[in-house]
Amino acid sequence: MKSVVVLGATGSVGRSTLNVLARHPDRFRVAALTANTDHEGLLAQCLETHPELAVLVDSDGAAALEAGLRKAGLKTEVLTGPQALVSAAELAGADVVMAAIVGAAGLLPTLAAVKAGKRVLVANKEPLVMCGGLFMSAVRASGAELLPIDSEHNAIFQCLPGGYRTGEMPRGIRSVLLTASGGPFRDWPLADMGSVTPAQACKHPNWSMGRKISVDSATMMNKGLELIEACHLFSLEPEAIRVVLHPESIIHSMVEYADGSLLAQMGQPDMRTPIACGLSWPERIEAGVASLDPIEIGRLNFQPPDHERFPALKLAESAIRVGEGMPVVLNAANEVAVADFLAGRHGFMRISERVDEALNAFDGARSQDLDTVLALDTEVRHWMGVSPREGSA
Numbered sequence: 001m002k003s004v005v006v007l008g009a010t011g012s013v014g015r016s017t018l019n020v021l022a023r024h025p026d027r028f029r030v031a032a033l034t035a036n037t038d039h040e041g042l043l044a045q046c047l048e049t050h051p052e053l054a055v056l057v058d059s060d061g062a063a064a065l066e067a068g069l070r071k072a073g074l075k076t077e078v079l080t081g082p083q084a085l086v087s088a089a090e091l092a093g094a095d096v097v098m099a100a101i102v103g104a105a106g107l108l109p110t111l112a113a114v115k116a117g118k119r120v121l122v123a124n125k126e127p128l129v130m131c132g133g134l135f136m137s138a139v140r141a142s143g144a145e146l147l148p149i150d151s152e153h154n155a156i157f158q159c160l161p162g163g164y165r166t167g168e169m170p171r172g173i174r175s176v177l178l179t180a181s182g183g184p185f186r187d188w189p190l191a192d193m194g195s196v197t198p199a200q201a202c203k204h205p206n207w208s209m210g211r212k213i214s215v216d217s218a219t220m221m222n223k224g225l226e227l228i229e230a231c232h233l234f235s236l237e238p239e240a241i242r243v244v245l246h247p248e249s250i251i252h253s254m255v256e257y258a259d260g261s262l263l264a265q266m267g268q269p270d271m272r273t274p275i276a277c278g279l280s281w282p283e284r285i286e287a288g289v290a291s292l293d294p295i296e297i298g299r300l301n302f303q304p305p306d307h308e309r310f311p312a313l314k315l316a317e318s319a320i321r322v323g324e325g326m327p328v329v330l331n332a333a334n335e336v337a338v339a340d341f342l343a344g345r346h347g348f349m350r351i352s353e354r355v356d357e358a359l360n361a362f363d364g365a366r367s368q369d370l371d372t373v374l375a376l377d378t379e380v381r382h383w384m385g386v387s388p389r390e391g392s393a
Contacts, residue, residue, distance in 0.1 A: 010038040201218040
């Protein structure tokens with residue numbers, strides 16, 4: 001019986017994780033759940049799973065959560081605030097931590113889980129984007145077991161040789177192909193891109209995701225962040241990673257070997273598959289995902305990305321090549337620009353323009369350690385117009 005902590009339990013990945021866990025009550029128990037502001041959603045999950053700890057970052061919501069738990073007769077401890085997320089990640093007796101907090105807010109709790117030597121299922125890209133070198137050094141120092149849950153990185157992991165550990169340099173690898181659906185605007189006329197609404201950007205053709213990640217997919221910044229993450233997870237140079245548009249989202253990524261072999265991991269576009277893989281690896285467990293019928297699919301299509309349509313991808317490629325603090329700048333600027341787009345403050349194409357402006361403004365920024373990473377993240381957000389009281393990592 002393994003004890004599992006779910007960071008970001010009320011989000012799409014968190015809900016999918018609980019769905020998989022519920023299918024295997026003989027193998028897993030929920031030790032802790034965390035959320036940002038959704039106290040009603042977290043209360044429902046606590047009533048279902050009876051964790052020993054529940055964390056809600058919002059203090060008002062935490063009070064309502066605790067009242068609901070006590071009314072139901074549950075003794076679940078309730079903590080609040082960002083530091084409480086770290087406490088949940090470090091929870092004594094917990095074996096597995098699902099790191100599914102969206103954005104830079106996930107950095108410190110995910111890093112805490114790594115330093116505590118847990119099996120860490122990393123679904124949030126930001127820790128590796130913001131400080132990948134420091135993060136992977138912490139993995140090696142603590143002996144933590146890091147398994148990628150993003151469908152693309154999990155696919156790469158599954159296509160690498162048996163016994164491979166993340167952070168190692170894969171042997172005999174020629175290249176990695178990161179697949180991307182192209183999102184909802186892959187075939188839109190370029191002239192119409194300026195009129196994209198938040199509702200349209202959040203309507204992904206294949207995946208069911210949160211609003212921020214859906215917008216990142218629509219701009220293809222999501223794929224740029226994944227490229228940066230893959231460099232750190234698999235010790236690859238950016239030149240060894242190629243992004244390929246694959247509209248069907250059936251092949252989740254591919255690995256090309258020196259002997260000419262090309263291995264691909266295929267499956268339904270359902271996050272429960274990589275989640276189940278991470279929870280049970282090297283075993284396989286049932287995830288509630290339908291079988292894939294290649295005859296029904298019939299054909300798979302591939303094409304190169306259009307950088308004029310998706311400038312965010314080029315910005316991410318540039319940030320990882322320059323290195324230092326530029327991925328921190330990229331991530332912080334993108335989070336603010338996406339939030340402003342969703343709030344109706346500017347148009348869709350303005351997201352990438354603002355990120356580009358931030359990269360130019362902070363050209364040469366350094367990030368030697370965790371403190372400078374966090375300071376740079378805050379500085380970029382302030383430059384983008386976010387008040388310090390609104391917070392960052």
